[in-house]
Structures are given as C-alpha cells and as structure tokens.
Amino acid sequence: MTEPIPVLAAGDHFVLNRLLVEALHAETDPAAWDVRELELPWPHVPFGRVAEVDEASGTEEQLIEALSGVRVCLTQMAPLTSRVLAACPDLELFAVSRGGPVNANLAAATEQGVAVTFTPGRNAESTAEHTLGLMLAAMRRIPQAHAGTVAGRWDSGLYAYDETGLEIAGSTVGLVGAGAIGRRVAAALVALGATVLVADPYVDPATLPPGARRVELPELLASSSVVSLHARLTDETRGLIGGAELAAMPRGSVLVNCARGGLVDHAALAAALHGGHLFAAGLDVFDVEPLPADHPLRGAPNLVLTPHLAGASRMVARRAARMVAAEAGRWLRGEPPLHHANPPAVTP
Template identity: 80%
Template sequence: MPTAPPAGPPDGPKGKGPTVSHPRDEAAGRPVPVLLAGDDFVLNSLLLEALHAQSGPSSWDARTLELPWPHVPFGPVAEVDEASGSEEAMIEALAGARVCLTQMAPLTARVLAACPELELFAVSRGGPVNADLAAATAHGVRVTFAPGRNAESTAEHTLALMLAAMRRVPHAQDSMRAGRWDSGFYAYDATGLEIAGSVVGLVGCGAVGARVARALHALGAEVLVADPYTDPAALPPGARLVSLPELLASSSVVSLHARLTEETAGLIDAAALAAMPRGSVLVNCARGGLLDYEALTAALADGHLFAAGLDVFDEEPLAADHPLRSAPNAVLSPHLAGASRATARRAATMVAAEAGRWLRGDAPLHCANPEVLEAR
C-alpha cells in the first residue's frame, strides 16, 4: 500500500501521446507525482535521497510502495518476469503518478491501462525484465534501465569465490568451527593454488570481465580472454585475446562473464570441461545457462576439476538435494554477487538520474524502448 495518499495529476494534458510535455507547471509550482517502489535492497530511502540530489525536494511529490523482495522471492506477475508485488498494489500506488522509480515492481499491460498519467518507468536493474516493453511503448511510456550497476560488486565476488575455491577456505573454516586445528592442510596434495603465475581465462570481457582482468593482472596472473565481440585494442592491460578452445586448453582457472544468448547457452558443456587441464578451477558469476551443471558435478566428483566457485545455477533456487551441495570443493553462494551496499546506492542514483533527465526534457541515457523517443 502507498504510504501517502496519491497526489492528483498536474495541470495540463493527460494524454499518452509520444510528445512528453514539460513535467512541471512552473506557474503553479506543482511538484511531479512520483512513485518510489523500493524493496529491502534498493531502499525507498536511497531512491528518495538520490531523487532529491538530482532536482531538489521541491520538484517531486513522492509517495512510496514497499515491495517484499528479497524476503519473498521474485517471480512472474501476469506477463512479466522476475517481479515483486502485485498489479493491484501498483495500480493503487501509481494513481496520478507520472514517474516511477523501482527495481522489481511489475509494469504490465493492466497496470499501464489503469495509470494513464505515467510517462517514465525507471528500472534500477541491468535489464527491465519486470516491464512489458510492448505495452509500455503502446502507451507512450519510456522504460529505462541501469546497466553496469553491479559490475564492481560482481567482479569482487568473482575474485572472492575464485580465491576461496583455490585456497580451500571453506574447508579450513569448517575444520576450525568443528574444533580442530588441522595441520594436514599443509600436506602437498591438500594445499591450494595461487593466482600469481597462473593462467586465468575469462570467457567474456564486458563490464565485469574487464574489471576481473585488471585485478588478476595486478595479482600476477597471465590473463586470456575469449570474446568474439571484444576489440583487441580495448583489452585491459596484460590481457590477451584467444579462441575459446585455446583458452580452455591453456587455463588453470576459467571464469565465465558472457551474456546468456542463443549463441552462448550451454557453452561450457561436458566436452568443454574435459578440454580444461586436470586440476583446474571453474568460476561462474554470470548466468547459469552458460554451464552444464550435471557435467560440472561429474568433473568435480572424479577429480578432473580441482574446484568450482558458483553464484548462479541453471535452476534457482538450487534444490536442497542438488548434488552440487555435496560436491567436492564446490564453493557456492545464492546468486548474490551483485549484492553490495554500493550497488544499491548506485542503482538508486542511476534511476534518479533518468528522472532528472525527464524533468529537464532531456533524452534518457539507457532507454529500453527507444521507439517512444523516435515517435516524438
């Protein structure tokens, strides 16, 4: 439920045509009705702070809607995916609003039909999967998103999983918590691996992969990159572009950073894992669909792989009886590589910046349905 009664729409046209009128009636000094549909990660307080930093408190008439994510998992809402909350709550909270800032709120055809004043729906995620883009375009609503908001966090989490798997940190912690002081970890066959001097292969070198590459180079690794869309001249210092077969055959650590597309789905299958050197390590903080997890579990069980660090899975949440949970030297986290306080603040800042551009009459920086802009 909204925390304040919805404000009435500002004076002026209420139509949903492609031409966006100036959002404020300067003569009347009326602030713009805006809905902040935050959750327990991208907080409404962060959204409000970022919005006020963009344009000042007097520019906005803000009301809030609290969404239950992450305590209640996201899921499909009507025709959209990975959303939190309900159409009914959104329709009530959005009444009269011209702008909505959110991470997870559903923007469906039903919501759009019930909220004709809405002009901007700014999603603080790398992709607006919780918005029906076709319906938004038909209603003249620009939908924006926030690419790269969690690149720093995901790169750091990748390194954390990589180091934890290579140095067997969870094994040591489990031993300590059990009351032991296990000097057997110094036995040669039980010791871990070092990044310095290792060949580390990155499958994909976008915003996250490039950050990981720079950190690995600083730690003394030889960095290989397999990415058909990367310009060799734009590679981070110390990285070398190679084919995927060469990367798999040469790397003692392979980390996945590719987008999930029809081309990359199942890219690292049983044959690709078999092509990696025995005793190597695989890390995936990108997308579960890139990897054959059944083949990975087998490669860990028979010792072909030394370890794996995994934040994403082909089915989420991971089943309680999934064999990966007991696989040798598998370091697992529940899809939280992008979870940092800095990411939440950055996400709020990015959507607030889009609201500021809208307020000034400027084009959005990241628009998911540019047809709305082209029709102006």
C-alpha cells in the same frame, strides 16, 4: 507556482525507498516532486513472474493503487504489466534500477507511450569483486578450512601437497566474456600477477586491459588453470561449458561462474569434481534457483556456492538509486533518457 509532479518510489529491502528519495532530491529540486512510496517485499519474499513479466516483486493491484495519478516511477522490481499500464494513463517514465528491465512489458509500455529505462553496469564492480572472492575461496579452500576450524578440527593436512591450494600469481586465468565485469576482473588479475586470456568474439582487443590477450575458446580452456565465466546467456552460449569443455581444461584446474547458471552443464561439472579432474569450483549462479535438494551439485566436493549474491553490495544499491534519479532529472528537464529500453516510446 507549478504543482509538484507525482512520483512513486517503489523500492524494496535492497534498493531502499530512502535511497531513491535521497538520490532524487540530490539530483533535482525536492520541491519539484510529490513523492509517494511503496515498499516491495523482495528479497525477503523471492521475486517471480507476475502476469506476463519476470523477476517482479509485489502485485499488479498494489502497483495500480500506488501509481494513481503518478507520472514517474522509480523502482527495481515493481511489475509493469499491460494491465498496470492500462490502469495508469498518467505514467510517463518507468525507471528500473537494474541491468535489464525484465519486470516491464516493453511492447505494452511503448504502445502506451511510457519510457522504460534501466541501469547497465550498476553492479559491475560488485560482481567483479565477488568473482575474485569466489576464485580465491575455491583455489585456497577457505570455506573448508573455516568449517573444519569452527567444528574443532585443526586441518593441518591441508598443507599436504595434494590437498593444498593454488595461487593466482603466476597462474594462467581464462575469462570467457569481456564486458564491463570481465574487463574489471582481467585488470585485477593482471595486477595480482596472473597471465590473463580472454575468449570473446565480440570484444575489441584494444579495449582489454594491458596484459590481457584475446584467444579462441579452445586455446583458453586448454591453457588456463582457472576459467571464469562472464558471458551473457543466449541461445549461442547456453550450455557453453559442458563435459567436453571441462575435460579440455587441465587436470587440477578451477571453474568460476558469476554470470548465468545456464552457461554450464551442472551434471557434467559435478562429475568433474567427483572424479577429481577439477580441483575446485566457485559458483554464484545456477541452472535452477533456488538450488533444489536433489541438484547434482549438492554433495560435490571442493565446491564454493553463494546464492546469487555477486551483485549485492550497499554501493550497488546507492549507485542504482542515483542512476534512476538521474533519469528522472533528465525527464524533468525535457532531455531524452540515457539508457532507454524502448526508444520508440520516447518522443522528441
């Protein structure tokens, strides 16, 4: 009888070990594995840099001890550093349940022959829905109305024409970026009756939902009552929406960002809100996280903020667990990974 293969479920308080183990057992014969568990403290303890990797939870010492003799690791946040790799020669697969394996040293993993996989698209639905929620909250001033009601006020003044909200139906909404999230948002907006414009130099117009049209960014900014950002943060897109771009948007328009904080000049955004050029903004991501006490957005009017939660849902956690478990199943069957971050480490 073949000995069970040691596998480590290094979950946290979002992608739970229970979910990882359940998904692994649903994907493969439970008897194939000798399951070990390590619970990491995120999100109750913020992630951060561990040695040379980013956005990691836990310590190198914890992982080295837990990986002793382990060949497969399923995790979201565990730090795969050069030191961990050197101390764990049995490791063959490090399956990361997030859209990018920034907590793994890919060069060192490749040198060690360890395959690193990731889970693109795991939170596309959640982020698209959160985008729509922020959009509606900002356009209809829902948080302000809620706060006033809880405080004992009856703000019927929000019915005044200059104060009352906007509708998606009949509006032109511009989406900057049309990846998995942007396309989902576009389809939902079309269904709600919006005219949807998309600025993305890399998108094939044929892949856009029916009713969405690709345009250049200047046309999108000038034509849209709502602009929602869905671009990756690169050297090309950093600071994409600055003072000039905000000024190019129609007076009384709305900006929404659930992509990356570095896409926006936040000082310019605060000025556009204080000056009344923008009606409102809804943000889930920021240039500095957590948001510092002296950040220019603090105190800006008509602003809806959430603490980088767009990708958080119970469905995302379950989906992420299933996706890494599927990679473990492929490894067990001798198949190549579906989403591998360091293909040179994978041998035929």
